[in-house]
Amino acid sequence: SQQGEEDPQALSIQEGENATMNCSYKTSINNLQWYRQNSGRGLVHLILIRSNEREKHSGRLRVTLDTSKKSSSLLITASRAADTASYFCATELTGRRALTFGSGTRLQVQP
């Protein structure tokens, strides 16, 4: 089964609104990363948060990590039509360098 499960599976908002996506995982991690995938394209790294961090910002992105609840959230503020994409959380498990991806959230930002 997927290490990371994301919620919601799909999200549709208006331009200018904030978008929040959540990710839950099952086992101990070194770090958690968020990636974006535009339709038909490869994945682009957005942000990485380590297991000893609780919050991280990058431009309009804010990521939180709660290791006690094994969950993370990605907040995109003031969304734009160009943010339309699928967003994946990925965990690097303790002792294993490769990433385990969640099922993704499809975000649609209406202009």
Add this chain to the structure above:
Amino acid sequence: DAGVIQSPRHEVTEMGQEVTLRCKPISGHNSLFWYRQTMMRGLELLIYFNNNVPIDDSGMPEDRFSAKMPNASFSTLKIQPSEPRDSAVYFCASSLPGQGTDTQYFGPGTRLTVL
């Protein structure tokens, strides 16, 4: 930097044929990963290499799949014989651990269709 390069971008083949996917990682990166993406199973790790040595191939579905990394700048993923259920997008990614980040950089993928 050119980023991770994959070829071909699209491959259509018939069941039973051999398929070879190629990847050139970012220069200087010493870890390379092969992933597969399908609607049903999402993104799955197939195998990864560190310094050209396979470290974890537990995701390779069966003996029909094999991967090699003969040098630091080239890797192949081979499927022989191919089956329709192998149809997917195959991604290669590379990273340089130990630099304070474990970011993986993905290639554009190879869309494989097995008829």
